[in-house]
Amino acid sequence: MDYLDLIEQLQVAADTKVVFLVMDGLGGLPLTPDGMTELEQAHTPNLDKLAVRSLCGLSTPVAPGIEPGSGPGHLSLFGYDPLVYEIGRGVLEALGIGFDLQPNDVAARGNFCTLDENGLVVDRRAGRIPTETNQRLVEKLRTIELPGVQTFVETVKEHRFVLVLRGEGLEDGLTETDPLVTGKPQLTVEARRAEAEPTAVLVNRWLAKAHELLAGGRPANGCNLRGLAKDPGLPQMDEICGWRAGAIATYPMYRGVAKLIGMDVLATGDTIEDEVETLKGHWADYDFFFFHVKKTDSYGEDGNFPARVEVIEHVDHLLPDILALEPNVIVITGDHSTPAKLKSHSWHELPVLLWAEDMRPDNVTQFGERPCMLGGLGHIRHVDLLPLAMAYARRLKRYGA
């Protein structure tokens, strides 16, 4: 159920503070069937001490079996059902490189590709060209001018780039050019809605010029545009929850997602210590803090089990500094699982810990996947964590008489 409307109706002001400590990709797997997960193996005396006083459980980010990207994983943590509130790939790609997307920009994910002499796509990724080649080609594409519209072209990496169109009257609701299989011609961008027709014309004009500039190159002699989208105009968190929300994250993607829902993105440094300092420095300014730790995920993607254990131990070491600020509610979890064993995001449930006053502590004495299976929160969904945290923070009034 999507109940942001209900939350918005019921929210009341309170002098309470809520922290969501998000260890990206927190959920793990044992390397052998009888082994321990990264979190279980980590020496986490502070998390375990907190678990004793808390409610623990396992949480599903999107739906059972669904492996979420970072966008859906975080939206759900903030109470937005990602199946209801979709963010286009172009927008996510722009956020991922820290592009300062404006509300009416149309962003597309671009892929350099290889076309044969008949214009058929023979390699959808142009052999994953080096990022340096990408940068050189992007310089060329930046010379393309469109009437009445600013264009931005930015390298992501390898064959991937971002195209952003900025100007009056741009609309999304556009089809993609990638035929998705090789041996087929590229598609023309078409408007799915009449209002998007002029934007489709502009994008096709840009594509025609891009292909003139890329012609003759090898292996990248063409490009495709996918996920052409605007900022979806998500409901803003301050209006829904009635609180001032601050985001502390070191990576562009997470800062971008926070910005999309109206959080203030706070300047911080590169380390978790920097992030803790930022939290302390802004403690008086906000009611809700999104505190993001990236490296649990990065080392998961790398398949580096011991490094994940170390990052978790590092967070555990800094936890007392966060608790010393005396938040009224703290939720500790991740956006999705990234088990080192799989070197990838996965669909597995995540351990979650919720501490606040006036709860009924369960019997969990260690913060880990297996102990959380028997936790008092049970099996929960990410979208339910925000309303629960608001309730424990005394920020929701009674529903009905």
Add this chain to the structure above:
Amino acid sequence: MDYLDLIEQLQVAADTKVVFLVMDGLGGLPLTPDGMTELEQAHTPNLDKLAVRSLCGLSTPVAPGIEPGSGPGHLSLFGYDPLVYEIGRGVLEALGIGFDLQPNDVAARGNFCTLDENGLVVDRRAGRIPTETNQRLVEKLRTIELPGVQTFVETVKEHRFVLVLRGEGLEDGLTETDPLVTGKPQLTVEARRAEAEPTAVLVNRWLAKAHELLAGGRPANGCNLRGLAKDPGLPQMDEICGWRAGAIATYPMYRGVAKLIGMDVLATGDTIEDEVETLKGHWADYDFFFFHVKKTDSYGEDGNFPARVEVIEHVDHLLPDILALEPNVIVITGDHSTPAKLKSHSWHELPVLLWAEDMRPDNVTQFGERPCMLGGLGHIRHVDLLPLAMAYARRLKRYGA
């Protein structure tokens, strides 16, 4: 939530095999408050050994408190929310007797009834006439001819029969004739949609002739038609999941439900051993196998607790033969509970076991209702089992970036 659309978007090919071992009516009840259920009492060393390495839990077929029929119980196992994807009673009744329903057939469930001299229904089941009487009356009804349409009339049992109309342009969306209470006249079949008007005329003509033929009989001198429906045209499993699905079941109803969603129904014998042989024989041909065991349910309906225990032990005995095929994912559960104590389907949750690689085994060491209460799958819904199985079979790609 119904997320078959999402599954279809995310499915990818993989060289993996999934088995759903469905013991019909598996969930049971203790005969005395301190007793054991059928599954708990059964000696199941192989199931228990597998449980040690698996995730266990309890699953709700449709919704809490809802006692499902076989149709909804199975649809939900296959990922179709039965509250979204309804199958008409006429279709289910036809499937239940193994009638080879075609996509444009309109099927109705028929009930012989008793009418008084004023045409009011005085017994909606005609005193549950013997099946032999039913067969004699059905012979009469088979003589009815309709213009441009073939009709089939088939005995089910006692007062129940099936009527199927076959021909061009037949439509469903028809009302029923049974007033549902006694002392009222029968209703005329009406079209809920304009396109169904000609079909309503045909059905009413058939009914008029049927009443001429039945007039004067005792106690069955009339009949009612209910649940007039066509094959609902359910989304096909191969398209949703991207796999080849084979069904191994000995009873018509389950073969019929499997056929409705596009599984190949495999020829097999009458015993569970025969079904295992069929599984072995077709192992290379399919990615997903629905393996149905009927007698756990039949003996439940009979109230035969020890016979249910024996069937479960029989399945346990054959389990190693199934595991020897090395499925990548195996799910063991039922479509609903049929406790011998109740002699009926029931609303109780069902024990469920999911084994695959890359899971976090829980602490359950015995496959039974009470041990499963504390299992790592928690309390789950049937419709979530298929997406979970697909995820563990590496057949779902990431959702969102």
